[in-house]
Amino acid sequence: xxxxxxxxxxxxxxxxxxxxxxxxxxxxxxxxxxxxxxxxxxxxxxxxxxxxxxxxxxxxxxxxxxxxxxxxxxxxxxxxxxxxxxxxxxxxxxxxxxxxxxxxxxxxxxxxx
Amino acid sequence: xxxxxxxxxxxxxxxxxxxxxxxxxxxxxxxxxxxxxxxxxxxxxxxxxxxxxxxxxxxxxxxxxxxxxxxxxxxxxxxxxxxxxxxxxxxxxxxxxxxxxxxxxxxxxxxxxxxx
Numbered sequence: 001x002x003x004x005x006x007x008x009x010x011x012x013x014x015x016x017x018x019x020x021x022x023x024x025x026x027x028x029x030x031x032x033x034x035x036x037x038x039x040x041x042x043x044x045x046x047x048x049x050x051x052x053x054x055x056x057x058x059x060x061x062x063x064x065x066x067x068x069x070x071x072x073x074x075x076x077x078x079x080x081x082x083x084x085x086x087x088x089x090x091x092x093x094x095x096x097x098x099x100x101x102x103x104x105x106x107x108x109x110x111x112x113x
Numbered sequence: 114x115x116x117x118x119x120x121x122x123x124x125x126x127x128x129x130x131x132x133x134x135x136x137x138x139x140x141x142x143x144x145x146x147x148x149x150x151x152x153x154x155x156x157x158x159x160x161x162x163x164x165x166x167x168x169x170x171x172x173x174x175x176x177x178x179x180x181x182x183x184x185x186x187x188x189x190x191x192x193x194x195x196x197x198x199x200x201x202x203x204x205x206x207x208x209x210x211x212x213x214x215x216x217x218x219x220x221x222x223x224x225x226x227x228x229x
Contacts, residue, residue, distance in 0.1 A: 049217055105153070
């Protein structure tokens, strides 16, 4: 039973446009959410996180939105750049289990010229 | 120098071999983790160490044996592995495992393991 789901395995966006990556979760005990980016032959790189006490967190071109009632989070990248092409993983952890990150299967983003 | 370094990057071994994966972190963190990523599956947590003490074993078979001699080094000793153990093994570190605060985990580039 997958507790963190990324239902879109891939996404293609034109350079300069907005990329929106989605993630759904089922465990209501999750209270900390993260996005990681992964290039081929490299490990995941931490991108941005959000705690359940917030509904938005912004860092430069990256914004994460959290909708707790829908158990949904999204990552917005504006404007998208070719260097953003990578696999993006959503992850979550819960109160008292901060060490246990549960990951989604990832979405491959391709930013085209 | 990268924050979390894993060696070797690639490893091919037979089912009867014994080998070890090494992870070293230069971030001053106190918690270290082993993850497994199989094809088309999400990353799976295997082990967690906090201040050199193992705090989590996620029902991992005994043919995988972790060792954490200090907060900067983590090993994964492998013996009599099965073909289904072929995967990418990732090490990560974070400041510490603290139930009261959230800190991101930082990953190494992984060891790609193939079992013949």
